[in-house]
Amino acid sequence: MRAVFALVLTFSSFLLHASGHQVPLDDPNPWTSKYGAQIDLPFTGPLSFSHLPYSRCLEDESAEFDIAVLGMPFDTAVTYRSGARFGPFAIRSGSRRQRAERGYSLAWRNNPYEQGSKVLDCGDVPVSPFDNALAVDQMEVAYTTLLERPIASHDDSRIWSSKSIAKDKQEHPRIISLGGDHTIVLPILRSLNKVYGNISVIHFDAHLDTWEGYTGQTPTEQSRITHGTFFAIAREEGLLSNSSIHAGVRCKLTGLDDLSHDEAVGFKLITTDDIDDYGTTEIIRRIRERVGDTPVYLSFDIDVIDPGLAPATGTPEAGGWTVREVKRIIRGLAGLNFVGADIVEVSPGYDHAEVTGIIAADLVHDFLSMFLSQAPPKAPEDSSPLSRQEL
Ligand SMILES: [Mn+2]
Structure with missing residues (x-):
């Protein structure tokens, strides 16, 4: 009663x-x-990635996370159009319609926020726009600071703790970096190398980014470090394994010597056109075979996507992959031994209708599912709720 x-x-x-x-x-x-x-609402509230909790993790040692989203607003090492310092803002802004409570996707068959891992937006690294050596050091120190934090919870998707690295070794959180121009990967690789040793890279890009320098334009050591040379520098510093791979390359070259140098840096090549000749299934197979179970880092340059779909980038190249194709390939990479990821070169000053920022934010959601899935989702024929419908 x-x-x-x-x-x-x-x-x-x-x-x-x-x-x-x-x-x-x-x-x-x-x-x-x-x-x-x-x-x-999608258009209200403080701007964190997908309305996640936000913390200034670099200063706040009580911030707990398994996966951190970290902005690196650096764009002073580009060869052409600058503006990627606003990329982290544009990607967060593009993520406003995403949220943990509505994160389930039919393609992945999961919600990455319901896999028992804590994802936190850790804000941006304050980087100098005046001194590139200082900025690169700031990014490395910031990355290391977060990488050395204890993980918030045990993350079963991590296979390296039982395979490639001794069991008593500390587990480290994973960081999804929002660029920034592609140079940010050099300090990231320096930092990761201290924890994992040499790592492999899966590199989505229209360009090789393994050039040694630009003739006549790099008379000083610092000027060699650009968004088109950072992989060559990383190789010189002994940070990379011999089993990295590019996906989606279509840029113009100085000649075929670029390719032999690229191979010496440790990369194999999947070109943009390979998707027509071999299809996504074969591309996935080649990438998985190349990196095996080595600790692997995903570096995703938004310019791998056709500039008609994702125009907001500094060095656009005509004739790229579609977003749908790229998302399919990324789904096929689940279960590899990922130690981190980035999305770089989003330069919103060249955007239209926020479309590039929205694509980048959606891809970061895929990266989370890719990190936290043990294997690629199964083919849809047997169990997709869509294919089960009587049409
Ligand atoms: Mn690049």
Whole structure:
């Protein structure tokens, strides 16, 4: 009887409030008593990735995460159009319609936020726009600072702890970096190398990014470090394994010597046109075979996508992959031994209708599912709710 009375009281109180009556002045929380705890609208609230909790993790040592989203607003080592310093903002802005509570995707058959791992937006690294050596050091120190933090929870998707690295070794969180121009990968590789040793890279890009320098334009050591040379520098520093691979390359070259040098840096090549000749299944197979179970880093330059679809980038190349094709390949990479990932070269000053930022944000959601899935999702024929429908 008491329960019924309470129910009637609650219901009448709901009617009273919903019908626009005043909330009593002595109500300790007029907002929640009338409207409850509501989520931010897609166009409101502080700007964190996919409305995730946000923390200034570099200073706040109590911030806990298994996967951190970290912005690196650096763009002073580009060969052509600058502006990628605004990439982290554009990607977060493009993520506003995403949220943990609605993160399930039909393609992945999972919600990455419901896999038992804590994902946190750790803000941006404050990088110098005046001194590239200083900025590169700031990014390395920041990355190392987060990489050395304890993980928030045990992450079963990590296979390296049982395979390639001794069991008593500390498990490290994983970081998804939002660039920034592609140079940010050099300090990231320096930092990762201290933990994992030499690592392989799966590199989605229209360009090789393994050039040694630009004739006549790099007279100093610092000027050699650019968004088109950082892999060659990383190789010189002994940071890379011999089993890295490019995907989606179609840029113009100085000649075929570029390719032999690229191979010496440790890369094999999948060109943009290979998708027509061999298809996504074969591309996935080649990538998986190349990197095996080595610790692997995913570096994703948005310019791998056709500039008609993703125009906001500094060095666009005509005739790229579609977003759908790229997303399919990424799904095929789940279960590899990923130690980190980035998405770089989003330069929103060249965007239209926010489309590039929205694509980049959607891909970061895929990276999370890729990290946290043990294997690629199965082919849709047998179990997709769409294919089961009577058409
Ligand atoms: Mn690049």
